[in-house]
Every structure is written in C-alpha cells, then in structure tokens.
Amino acid sequence: MGKNADVSVAADLGEIAFSPGREEWIEYGPPGERVRVGFHDYAALYAVPGLYERVFYEELGMGSADVVVGLYAEALRSLGRDGARERVLDLGAGSGIGGALLRREADVGFLVGLDREPAAREAAARDRPGVYDAFTVADLAAAPGTFETLAAHDFTAVVAVSAIGSGHIPLELLAETLERLLRPGGLFAFAVSDVLLPDFFVDFFARVDAEKLGERTYVHRRQTDGSPHGAQAVAARLR
Numbered sequence: 752m753g754k755n756a757d758v759s760v761a762a763d764l765g766e767i768a769f770s771p772g773r774e775e776w777i778e779y780g781p782p783g784e785r786v787r788v789g790f791h792d793y794a795a796l797y798a799v800p801g802l803y804e805r806v807f808y809e810e811l812g813m814g815s816a817d818v819v820v821g822l823y824a825e826a827l828r829s830l831g832r833d834g835a836r837e838r839v840l841d842l843g844a845g846s847g848i849g850g851a852l853l854r855r856e857a858d859v860g861f862l863v864g865l866d867r868e869p870a871a872r873e874a875a876a877r878d879r880p881g882v883y884d885a886f887t888v889a890d891l892a893a894a895p896g897t898f899e900t901l902a903a904h905d906f907t908a909v910v911a912v913s914a915i916g917s918g919h920i921p922l923e924l925l926a927e928t929l930e931r932l933l934r935p936g937g938l939f940a941f942a943v944s945d946v947l948l949p950d951f952f953v954d955f956f957a958r959v960d961a962e963k964l965g966e967r968t969y970v971h972r973r974q975t976d977g978s979p980h981g982a983q984a985v986a987a988r989l990r
C-alpha cells in the first residue's frame with residue numbers, strides 16, 4: 752500500500768469493481784462473497800479496514816491529502832511558524848489520512864478531527880490510533896452548537912482534505928467555520944473540484960477576507976472511466 756494507505760487490511764477485499772457509467776457503487780470481496788456499497792457511502796467504506804484507502808488512494812490515485820497538507824506545510828515554513836505550536840482542525844477528517852499527514856509532514860502539535868460519520872471516528876481510532884487529540888462527530892450543517900464546543904480548542908488553522916463542495920461542506924459553511932473558529936492570522940487549506948471552478952474561489956475570497964499563500968491545480972483522482980478529475984487547492988491566512 753502507498754504511504755497514505757498504510758493500514759492493516761483484515762478482510763480479503765478481492766478485486767474492486769465499479770458501476771459502469773456513473774459513479775454509483777463499488778463492489779469488493781472474494782468471489783462468492785462480493786459486497787456492493789454506495790460510491791459515497793462513507794460509513795460503509797470506513798467500516799471495513801483498508802477499503803476506503805484501497806478504492807480511493809490505490810485504485811483511483813487520490814492525491815488531495817498530499818497536495819492540501821503540502822500547501823499548509825509550505826505556508827507554515829514560509830511564515831516561519833512552528834508546526835508543533837499549531838492547533839489544527841481537520842474538517843471532514845474521515846478515517847484520518849489527512850490527519851496522519853498533518854502530523855508527519857507538518858509536525859502539527861495539536862489536532863482535532865471532525866466528521867459527521869461516527870464510522871469515521873471509529874476508523875481513525877482503529878487504523879491511525881493517536882493521530883487525533885480529539886475527534887468530534889457532528890454534521891456542521893445541522894448542529895451549529897458544535898462551533899461553541901470547537902471554539903474552546905483555540906485553533907490556529909483549519910485544513911479540509913476532499914471535504915469541500917457539493918455533497919460535502921458548502922462554501923457558506925466553510926466560510927462560517929473559518930470566521931467562528933479562527934482569529935486574524937489563522938491559516939487554512941482546502942481543495943475544491945474543478946467542476947466548481949472558477950466561481951467557487953471568486954465567491955469564496957469575496958466572502959472571506961484572506962491573503963492567499965499558495966495554490967495548486969492538480970488531479971484529485973481518476974474517475975472510474977479513467978478520465979482525470981481535476982481540482983484546485985489553496986492555502987491562505989485570514990486578515
């Protein structure tokens with residue numbers, strides 16, 4: 752397995768198959784015991800050790816964790832900020848791939864995960880124990896009281912890997928998260944799919960007063976038909 756997918760795989764995941772045409776389902780398991788789950792059914796994907804990593808990172812070559820965490824780490828270096836003093840929220844943390852990289856590549860000292868799926872917290876604790884100092888299970892869109900609880904952590908940065916955009920955390924909610932959880936000088940890094948560009952960033956930076964520190968256009972992953980799914984990532988500092 753690659754460096755972002757280094758979890759022990761208990762089940763025989765067998766060959767991974769995808770729904771033809773639309774990205775609707777994923778099938779895995781040994782012959783005669785094949786299991787089908789929804790393409791974006793994260794609870795089902797996280798429940799099986801190594802399945803999410805195998806599907807998205809190995810089969811589909813997902814690159815967002817490296818790019819987004821890389822931009823954040825570069826921003827820290829360019830500002831002369833010590834990762835060990837950073838207090839970071841990993842927004843839409845999933846099973847902790849981005850969190851593990853934040854520790855390893857940016858040397859982040861204090862790290863909180865947040866995801867709406869209880870299975871994400873279980874997977875992160877199972878597959879990457881110790882990566883998070885705390886992990887909140889909440890849907891930010893549906894539980895605004897979560898902001899008060901999170902604010903107590905006094906974050907210096909918010910990082911979101913593959914968790915912004917349609918079906919995930921929308922622009923308005925991301926903007927509100929930054930405003931409510933960061934002070935001026937707070938850093939953030941995230942990426943959005945190229946189907947949302949260029950309007951997303953224009954609208955976002957009209958809404959959020961921030962200085963861009965770095966950006967990258969890259970291939971987020973292959974689509975199941977083999978075509979590239981592009982994305983753009985940015986790291987910035989709140990004014």
Ligand SMILES: C[S@@+](CC[C@H](N)C(=O)[O-])C[C@H]1O[C@@H](n2cnc3c(N)ncnc32)[C@H](O)[C@@H]1O
Binds near residue numbers: 846848919
């Ligand atoms: C594509 S996964 C990415 C997971 C992880 N960051 C990674 O790169 O492996 C997106 C995650 O965002 C979470 N998510 C989406 N919308 C959310 C919301 N409104 N509040 C909390 N979590 C959310 C999903 O449950 C899912 O685990």
